[in-house]
Structure formats: structure tokens, C-alpha cells
Amino acid sequence: MKLAVTVSPVELDAPMDGTDRLIVAEESATHVSVRDLGLTRGDGIFEVIGVANGVPQALAAHLRRLSWSAAMLDLPPLDLATIEAAVRKVIDVNEPAPELGVKIVVTRGIEGDAAPSASCWVTVIDSLGFERERLEGIAVVTLDRGYPHDIAARAPWLLAGAKTLSYAVNKAALREAARRGADDVLFVSSDGYLLEGPTSTLLLRIGNRVLTPATAQGVLPGTTQGSLFDFFADQGLVTAQALLRPADLARADGAWLASSVRLLAPIRAVDGEQQIVDNDLTRSANDFLLARTS
Ligand code: PLP
Known part of the structure; x- marks a missing residue:
């Protein structure tokens, strides 16, 4: 069973209030709206981070690139501190492994929403077979x-x-x-x-x-x-x-x-x-x- 971390509320540039905006749930219990532009248009960005012995590698460089991708797509400025906390949390709450991947997804949010806001979630991925x-x-x-x-x-x-x-x-x-x-x-x-x-x-x-x-x-x-x-x-x-x-x-x-x-x-x-x-x-x-x- 794998756990995912979603970031709520979804206004990523809203003032941050510790890590209580992070929601941990079983992957199978999380839901993305069928109107999410990430799904319907591929309109969003992502990062995949390697994790060795629990340490997310080159995390600062990945967050910098996420922010750069967001700017290129005219997404709102991202609250990188909260996203970093979500990365660390998803590593903590999942089964430890010598090597893992963590995927961050940020989308433009829900099509047609009056106040457009981004969606963001973080999941772990197995690192198998690369040896x-x-x-x-x-x-x-x-x-x-x-x-x-x-x-x-x-x-x-x-x-x-x-x-x-x-x-x-x-x-x-x-x-x-x-x-x-x-x-x-x-x-x-x-x-x-x-x-x-x-x-x-x-x-x-x-x-x-x-x-x-x-x-x-x-x-x-x-x-x-x-x-x-x-x-x-x-x-x-x-x-x-x-x-x-x-x-x-x-x-x-x-x-x-x-x-x-x-x-x-x-x-x-x-x-x-x-x-x-x-x-x-x-x-x-x-x-x-x-x-x-x-
Ligand atoms: N180029 C493309 C198109 C990629 O998708 C990736 C990673 O997924 C890379 C290069 C390598 O980037 P990184 O070393 O940061 O994983």
C-alpha cells in the first residue's frame, strides 16, 4: 500500500501555515477532478526526484526547476517550502527502501473554476530494475x-x-x-x-x-x-x-x-x-x- 500527499488548500501561493496543509491518504483513496487541466490537457508540470536511503537527492535543484517550469507555463508562483515539506512527508510515511523515486505534480487546476488555482500532489514510485x-x-x-x-x-x-x-x-x-x-x-x-x-x-x-x-x-x-x-x-x-x-x-x-x-x-x-x-x-x-x- 502506498501513501500519497496532497497539498491543500490548492492555492499554492497562499501564505504558508506549517505542514498542516498536507493531507496524507492511501493512493487508491485520493481523487483528481475529471476537469483537472493536468488530466484533460496535460497542462501542468512535474518533477521526479531520486531518494537514496531516505535522502531526497538534489532536492534544491529539483525545486528550482519546478519553479522555473511553473514560470514558463505562467502558473502562479509556487510555495516551495510547502512542496518540500510534502516531499519529506511522503518519504516518511511510506515504507523505507534503499532507493525510491518521489514524483511532484502541479497542474493548472480545475477547468472553468471562477478563481483558478493549481492542484498539487506528491507520490512515491518504486525504483526497480535499474541496476x-x-x-x-x-x-x-x-x-x-x-x-x-x-x-x-x-x-x-x-x-x-x-x-x-x-x-x-x-x-x-x-x-x-x-x-x-x-x-x-x-x-x-x-x-x-x-x-x-x-x-x-x-x-x-x-x-x-x-x-x-x-x-x-x-x-x-x-x-x-x-x-x-x-x-x-x-x-x-x-x-x-x-x-x-x-x-x-x-x-x-x-x-x-x-x-x-x-x-x-x-x-x-x-x-x-x-x-x-x-x-x-x-x-x-x-x-x-x-x-x-x-
Ligand atoms: N530530459 C528529460 C526530457 C527528462 O524528462 C529528464 C528527467 O526526467 C531529464 C532530461 C533528466 O533530468 P534529471 O536528471 O533532473 O532527472
């Missing part, structure tokens, strides 16, 4: 994302780089990867730049540099990538955002997809071509991620 991908790596296919790499500046209303609830396209891309016999996807812009996975950030090591596509390319600023850049810098590697092409994969000494719950999964093949896998570096990077205390 194998961390150790054995993943096969990915490159798929066209259908827009150029400068889309964020060119068409900000497309919300590239916001973590919106509209993930139907990302899920469809993952099904396409499965049809092609792969585990995951690497999106490529219509003008030929590497972007990100449907739920992950790309990192490449080329010599002594670790590179990731620039957030100006409309990719989500990855919190895991942020932590990993600290780790790689400590290893004496140079970290940077860069414009990367599919040809860069062939000269990479290591390529990974990084995300909060799966952590760092080495890419062992791209479109059927083998990639170099650096098992030692991957293992120590994942150990570093799991040992984070904030």
Missing part, C-alpha cells in the same frame, strides 16, 4: 525530434526545456525504440544536433572533456547532469555544454543517459553501432550519486 542498466548499459536509437536546435529562442511557446506533463510524445518515442529493439532514444534536432533522451540527459566523454548539449537547445536542464559535472570535475575532467553532432558519438570514450532515478546508464550501442563503455567511471559516478546527502 542492470547501470551495469550492462543500454542500446539507444536516434530519432528526429522534428524541430531545430534553436527552438527555445525561436518559439518559446512550445515550452522546450520545461518539464511539462505533456509526455505523450516522449512515451511514443520510447515505444518506437522498443519496436526497433532498443532500450531508449536519443533525440536529434531537425538540423542534426544531439539533444537528450525522452526522460534523460546525454553526456559524452571525449578525451578529458565531458560534454552535454546546451540548455539553449531546448533540452531540460538535468539535475543529475548538474551533480555529475561536480563529480567529473573532481576527477580532473573538463565539463562543458556543447553543440554535439551524431558523428561525435563515434569518437566518444564514453556516452551515458543520466536521470534522477535510473542515474547514469552507459550507452553501449547507438543505432546498432557499438559504443565504448567505461565501466569503472560509470560505477564510481553512480556510487557518487547514491552517496549524495542533499
Whole structure:
């Protein structure tokens, strides 16, 4: 049985009054209105946070990104202190596990409400089966994302780089990867730049540099990538955002997809071509991620 935490009242920017606005209930007993815009339009935002040994990892970075996504969608300013309290509460009230995920959802609220207000709830998700991908790596296919790499500046209303609830396209891309016999996807812009996975950030090591596509390319600023850049810098590697092409994969000494719950999964093949896998570096990077205390 899993417990969810909802935030009430739903006016997230209302003055906060301790944690008594948090309502704990069995997931199966919680209800979302059939008119909630998060459900009917995918009009809302979310975060998924990794939890290792009860510690929510990179929590401040996740809350910052939630707030950034809210601003991009013109949602009301969020009461981050209450949302943080909800995250800690949902971890406390659920069964402890060495690894977990916590999902925060914020929607634009109920369609047609006279005084529009956001809805917010927090749930735990199992973190199962990622050990194998961390150790054995993943096969990915490159798929066209259908827009150029400068889309964020060119068409900000497309919300590239916001973590919106509209993930139907990302899920469809993952099904396409499965049809092609792969585990995951690497999106490529219509003008030929590497972007990100449907739920992950790309990192490449080329010599002594670790590179990731620039957030100006409309990719989500990855919190895991942020932590990993600290780790790689400590290893004496140079970290940077860069414009990367599919040809860069062939000269990479290591390529990974990084995300909060799966952590760092080495890419062992791209479109059927083998990639170099650096098992030692991957293992120590994942150990570093799991040992984070904030
Ligand atoms: N890019 C996309 C599109 C994602 O959905 C995610 C995470 O779900 C990431 C990147 C990785 O972000 P993080 O490392 O913060 O989990």
C-alpha cells in the first residue's frame, strides 16, 4: 500500500501555515477532478526526484526547476517550502527502501473554476530494475525530434526545456525504440544536433572533456547532469555544454543517459553501432550519486 500527499488548500501561493496543509491518504483513496487541466490537457508540470536511503537527492535543484517550469507555463508562483515539506512527508510515511523515486505534480487546476488555482500532489514510485542498466548499459536509437536546435529562442511557446506533463510524445518515442529493439532514444534536432533522451540527459566523454548539449537547445536542464559535472570535475575532467553532432558519438570514450532515478546508464550501442563503455567511471559516478546527502 502506498501513501500519497496532497497539498491543500490548492492555492499554492497562499501564505504558508506549517505542514498542516498536507493531507496524507492511501493512493487508491485520493481523487483528481475529471476537469483537472493536468488530466484533460496535460497542462501542468512535474518533477521526479531520486531518494537514496531516505535522502531526497538534489532536492534544491529539483525545486528550482519546478519553479522555473511553473514560470514558463505562467502558473502562479509556487510555495516551495510547502512542496518540500510534502516531499519529506511522503518519504516518511511510506515504507523505507534503499532507493525510491518521489514524483511532484502541479497542474493548472480545475477547468472553468471562477478563481483558478493549481492542484498539487506528491507520490512515491518504486525504483526497480535499474541496476542492470547501470551495469550492462543500454542500446539507444536516434530519432528526429522534428524541430531545430534553436527552438527555445525561436518559439518559446512550445515550452522546450520545461518539464511539462505533456509526455505523450516522449512515451511514443520510447515505444518506437522498443519496436526497433532498443532500450531508449536519443533525440536529434531537425538540423542534426544531439539533444537528450525522452526522460534523460546525454553526456559524452571525449578525451578529458565531458560534454552535454546546451540548455539553449531546448533540452531540460538535468539535475543529475548538474551533480555529475561536480563529480567529473573532481576527477580532473573538463565539463562543458556543447553543440554535439551524431558523428561525435563515434569518437566518444564514453556516452551515458543520466536521470534522477535510473542515474547514469552507459550507452553501449547507438543505432546498432557499438559504443565504448567505461565501466569503472560509470560505477564510481553512480556510487557518487547514491552517496549524495542533499
Ligand atoms: N530530459 C528529460 C526530457 C527528462 O524528462 C529528464 C528527467 O526526467 C531529464 C532530461 C533528466 O533530468 P534529471 O536528471 O533532473 O532527472
